[in-house]
Amino acid sequence: MEVHNAMTMQREDFESTLRGLRVRKDELREKENQMKEYLQKFDTFLKENEVKRCRAVRKAGREKELTNQKQADLCTLLEEKKALIKDRDRLEKRVQKNAIFLQYLDRVVQSSEQFQEPRQVMSRYDTLVLTREDLVRATQLNQDNTEQARAQLGRFTEQSNDILLQYNNTLAQLQSQLDKARAEGIIWESRWAHIQNTAAKKTLLLGTIKMATLNLYQSVCKRSKDTDATAAPEDTPKQLDKIQTFLSNLISIWEEVNKPDVAVSHR
Numbered sequence: 001m002e003v004h005n006a007m008t009m010q011r012e013d014f015e016s017t018l019r020g021l022r023v024r025k026d027e028l029r030e031k032e033n034q035m036k037e038y039l040q041k042f043d044t045f046l047k048e049n050e051v052k053r054c055r056a057v058r059k060a061g062r063e064k065e066l067t068n069q070k071q072a073d074l075c076t077l078l079e080e081k082k083a084l085i086k087d088r089d090r091l092e093k094r095v096q097k098n099a100i101f102l103q104y105l106d107r108v109v110q111s112s113e114q115f116q117e118p119r120q121v122m123s124r125y126d127t128l129v130l131t132r133e134d135l136v137r138a139t140q141l142n143q144d145n146t147e148q149a150r151a152q153l154g155r156f157t158e159q160s161n162d163i164l165l166q167y168n169n170t171l172a173q174l175q176s177q178l179d180k181a182r183a184e185g186i187i188w189e190s191r192w193a194h195i196q197n198t199a200a201k202k203t204l205l206l207g208t209i210k211m212a213t214l215n216l217y218q219s220v221c222k223r224s225k226d227t228d229a230t231a232a233p234e235d236t237p238k239q240l241d242k243i244q245t246f247l248s249n250l251i252s253i254w255e256e257v258n259k260p261d262v263a264v265s266h267r
Contacts, residue, residue, distance in 0.1 A: 210236050213243070220246040 105118035115121050217231065217239035224246055231238040 210234075213239050216243055 105121050108121055109115045109118055115124070213236050214233055220243055231242060
């Protein structure tokens, strides 16, 4: 019984210790989760601070570059200001120096009825200057055109002389060829007369031959009693073919007739 009670007490103590450990484990897990959440938030905080720092660095760099650019622009503007002041002083001196001309223009306006203010005088002067420049350009252009025309005339004259010389040479060659052609024409006229005479004789001979051929053709047709002869009177080649055929047949007949005589003579 005492042992049982001791075992029961030990078990209860073990279970109580086990429950305490479980509670402690849960507390540790909760603290671990809290620690992870804290670390995550801290890491996010560090990243955000890093991003902000990088932005600040870039912004500081841009502001520094902008400051340097503005400083350079300021130096440029100061230099331009100095140049403008220098130009202003130069122009003021020029105005003071040229004031005498304005006074002169005022006197011109006062003494002239054509102009009412110096600006009209300057406008008239500018017009005259432009007119003078136009006249100078026109004169120069006319002079250039005259020089070009003179050069073209010289080239044309030279070319005309060359062409005329070439035509004279050609004319001399043509005259020589004409003389030669006339001499050859006389020779060919003599030859043509000879050819005509010869041709007349040959034409007469050809007519005689055709007539004889036609007579012979008609005789052959009569002898062969060929009533289907169709050769025209002027178709000499066909007549000759007919005559040749007739003679060939006649020779064949003659040879055939003479064969027995040849056999008898051999006996």
